[in-house]
Amino acid sequence: MSRIDDLVSKMTLDEKIGQLVMRALGAGTIVTGPDAAAEPSVDDVRQGRVGSILNLVGRDRILALQKIAVEESRLGIPLLVGLDVIHGYLTDAPVPLAEAAAFRPDLWEATARMAAEEAAEDGVALTFAPMLDLARDPRWGRMVEGPGEDPYVGRLMAAAKVAGFQGADLTRPEAIAATAKHFVGYGAVNAGREYASVDLSERTLHEFYLPAFKAAVEAGTLAIMPAFHDIAGRPMTGDKPLLTDLVRDTWGFEGIYVSDYDAIGELVAHGVAADMAEAAAIGLTAGMDIDMMSPAYRDGLRPAIERGLVSVDLLDAAVRRVLAAKQRLGLFEAPYARGTIVVARPREERRALVRAAGAAACVLLKNESEVLPIGPTGGPIALIGPFGTTTREMIGAWYGLGDREEAVTIKAGIEAAFPGRTLLVAEGVSGLGGATDGIAAAVAVANEAEVVLMAVGEAAELSGEAASRTQPGFTGKQAELVRAVMATGKPVVLLLVCGRPLIETEIIEAAAAVLVIWHPGSEGGAAVAEVVTGRRPPSGKLPVSWPRHLGQVPVFYNERPTGRPYADGEFFVTKYIDAPNDPLYPFGHGLSYTTFELGVPEVDRAVFKPDQPVTVTARLANTGDLTADTTVFLFLRDCVASTARPILELKRFATLTLEPGEETVVHFTLATADFECLGPDLTPCAEPGDFELSVGFSADRKALQTTKVTLVS
Ligand code: NOJ
Numbered sequence: 001m002s003r004i005d006d007l008v009s010k011m012t013l014d015e016k017i018g019q020l021v022m023r024a025l026g027a028g029t030i031v032t033g034p035d036a037a038a039e040p041s042v043d044d045v046r047q048g049r050v051g052s053i054l055n056l057v058g059r060d061r062i063l064a065l066q067k068i069a070v071e072e073s074r075l076g077i078p079l080l081v082g083l084d085v086i087h088g089y090l091t092d093a094p095v096p097l098a099e100a101a102a103f104r105p106d107l108w109e110a111t112a113r114m115a116a117e118e119a120a121e122d123g124v125a126l127t128f129a130p131m132l133d134l135a136r137d138p139r140w141g142r143m144v145e146g147p148g149e150d151p152y153v154g155r156l157m158a159a160a161k162v163a164g165f166q167g168a169d170l171t172r173p174e175a176i177a178a179t180a181k182h183f184v185g186y187g188a189v190n191a192g193r194e195y196a197s198v199d200l201s202e203r204t205l206h207e208f209y210l211p212a213f214k215a216a217v218e219a220g221t222l223a224i225m226p227a228f229h230d231i232a233g234r235p236m237t238g239d240k241p242l243l244t245d246l247v248r249d250t251w252g253f254e255g256i257y258v259s260d261y262d263a264i265g266e267l268v269a270h271g272v273a274a275d276m277a278e279a280a281a282i283g284l285t286a287g288m289d290i291d292m293m294s295p296a297y298r299d300g301l302r303p304a305i306e307r308g309l310v311s312v313d314l315l316d317a318a319v320r321r322v323l324a325a326k327q328r329l330g331l332f333e334a335p336y337a338r339g340t341i342v343v344a345r346p347r348e349e350r351r352a353l354v355r356a357a358g359a360a361a362c363v364l365l366k367n368e369s370e371v372l373p374i375g376p377t378g379g380p381i382a383l384i385g386p387f388g389t390t391t392r393e394m395i396g397a398w399y400g401l402g403d404r405e406e407a408v409t410i411k412a413g414i415e416a417a418f419p420g421r422t423l424l425v426a427e428g429v430s431g432l433g434g435a436t437d438g439i440a441a442a443v444a445v446a447n448e449a450e451v452v453l454m455a456v457g458e459a460a461e462l463s464g465e466a467a468s469r470t471q472p473g474f475t476g477k478q479a480e481l482v483r484a485v486m487a488t489g490k491p492v493v494l495l496l497v498c499g500r501p502l503i504e505t506e507i508i509e510a511a512a513a514v515l516v517i518w519h520p521g522s523e524g525g526a527a528v529a530e531v532v533t534g535r536r537p538p539s540g541k542l543p544v545s546w547p548r549h550l551g552q553v554p555v556f557y558n559e560r561p562t563g564r565p566y567a568d569g570e571f572f573v574t575k576y577i578d579a580p581n582d583p584l585y586p587f588g589h590g591l592s593y594t595t596f597e598l599g600v601p602e603v604d605r606a607v608f609k610p611d612q613p614v615t616v617t618a619r620l621a622n623t624g625d626l627t628a629d630t631t632v633f634l635f636l637r638d639c640v641a642s643t644a645r646p647i648l649e650l651k652r653f654a655t656l657t658l659e660p661g662e663e664t665v666v667h668f669t670l671a672t673a674d675f676e677c678l679g680p681d682l683t684p685c686a687e688p689g690d691f692e693l694s695v696g697f698s699a700d701r702k703a704l705q706t707t708k709v710t711l712v713s
Contacts (some may be wrong), residue, residue: 019051033261062123086398098518102360112164123339130161136554139192141467144499148543154212162219171330173337180216182227265294276300281309358520358527373534379450386431396519397464413525433476463499539629557699588698594624622658
C-alpha cells in the first residue's frame, strides 16, 4: 500500500479536514490579511487539525512547530509551510513589474532561485508566487506584482519563475514550491478597484488571461491560488468548470489549489453560499484543496458532509492531493531539511544579482539633449524629492524578510558613484502628503546645482494589495515641488519611483529626462546609479502601456481592430475628441544612451504549410558609441480570421548586447502554433491566410518594419 493510501485509511474525519486547513499560527506570525478570528493553538497541530501554516517567520519557530506535527501528532504528517516570497526573501530583487521590464527570463529565473534558497534556509516550503495576473489598469495597485499587460510575457514569466523556485527536483531542500496566482482574470477588476467583481468574455479570458497559468502548469507548478473575485457572478474559488474541468482535467494539473486568504469563507459574502457548510461544499466541489485562513473547511466541512452537500470521497481526493504535494516536496522523508540546510551563497553574489536586476529594470522614457548619463566631473548634482533617502521605496510592496534598512538608497548610490562631484540633497515634500515647507529650500538647492535628479513618484505602500488609486500619479505636493524645481531652468531628470505607470503627462513632457526606476530592490540606489552614470546603459522596456490620460484606461497595445480605424482628420473614426488614442509611451518603449537600427524583416519562406516553421531575420546595428543592450520584439497580426484578431500580438523578443558599430542578425523561429488563434468554439486552430510579421523596439506601429507570410492548407 502506498504511503498516501495508508495514511488516508487511518485518518479520522477531523484529521482529513485538518490536512486541508492552512492557518497563521503562533508568535512570529506576520499579517497579510484581515484579522484571523479564533487563531488555532499549537495543540491544533498536535491534534492534526491544521495541516499547513502560513506567515510564520523564523527558522527556529518553524522547526519547533514542524517537530510537533511530525513527532507529536498521531500520524506524524509534516506541515506545509507557506509564505509570500514574492520578489525576494532576505535580498529583494526589483518588484515583479520592474523585473518584467528587463525582458530577461534568465534573470527572472535567477532571482526566484535565490529567493527560494533564502526562504528554504528558513524552513519555508511553499511560496505564494508567481503572480501572473495580466493587468491593463494602473488604478489597480496589484499591477506591481505581475508581468504587465502581455500574455506572452506572462507565459515566459510563469515558466521562469516556476523553474526558479522549484528547480529541477522539488524534493531538494533548497527548492520551494510555486503557487501560480491569482487564478484568473483578477487584473480586470471593475474600474481597477481591488477585490471588485469582474465581467470578462470567455474569449478574452482564454486568449489573454489563461495562457500564463497554462504555462505555469506546463512548468510543473505545485500549487495554484484562485483569486478573490467573481467573473460574472461565479467566484473563482467555487468555479468547478475552470478549476477542475479545464485546469485539472484538460490541462492535466496534478498539484493543489490553495485558496486565497479567507476566500472560501467569503463565498458567503459573495452571496453564493448561505453558511460555512455551503461555502465548504462549493469550494470542495470546485476542486479547492487547501482553505487558507477561512473557517469554511474547519467548521463547515463536517456539517456539509452530514447534510449530504458533499461526499467523503471528494474530501479524500483533496486530502490525497495535499499529501501528494507534501510527498513531492520530500517532506515525509526529510521534514526538517528546509530550515537546517545552509546554501551559503555569498552575500556579495546575492547583492550583485539584485543590483544587476535593478539596473536592467530601469526604463528610460525620454532623454532630451542627452542630459543622461551624468559625467564623473562637473558642478554639483542635486537630489531632490521624498524618495531620495528612503529605504522602503527601494524595496516596494511585498518585501519578504529582508532588512529594509540595508537597502541602498538613491542618495547612497549616487554619492558612491560620483566621488568627484558634490551632492546636494533636499526632501522637498513628504511622499504621502503633508507639509509643503521644503519647496523653497529644495528650489534653493536646485539653483546651486548643475543638474537635478528628482526622486519622486509613489510611496511603496501605495501599490500592492488593497492599494487601488483613482489618480495613479504623484501623491501629496510632489507635482508642486517638481514644477517649482523645473521653474529654475535647471535640467531636471525624474527618477520615477513607482509600482505602476504614473499618469503625470504634463510633468513628464516638461522634464529633460525621465528614468522609471520602479521599486528597484535591495541594491536599488546602487543599481540606479549605474544607469545614471552610464556604467550600465538603460535597457528596460515598458511591460505595460503608459497612459497619457486616466480616461484612456484601459489602454493596451494588443487591442482588437475596429470597423472604423483611426485616420487623421476623419470624424467618424475611433477616437477621443479631446486626446489622442495612443498612450504616452507604448508597450515596449525604453530608450538607451546609444542608438540602434533595425532592418526590414525577412522570412525564409513567404508561403508555408502547417507544421513548417518560419524563420524571421532582421539586421540589428548599434549605431551609437556605447556598448549596450536592447530588446527587439516580433509581433504578428493575423490579417483575416474567423474572429477578429488583435492588431498586434507579441510572439517573440530577444535581448542582445551590441558594441558600438556592431551589426548582427536577429533570428526568430515561429512554429505553426504561433499562428494559431482560438476558433469560434475557443479551440486553437491555424487558419490559412495572410499574417503580418513586424519587428521593432516597441509596439509603436508607426515604427514597425513589416513583412507578410501566407499559410496555405
Ligand atoms: C492575500 C493575497 O491576495 C495573496 O496574494 C497572498 O498570497 C495571501 N493574501 C497570503 O498572504
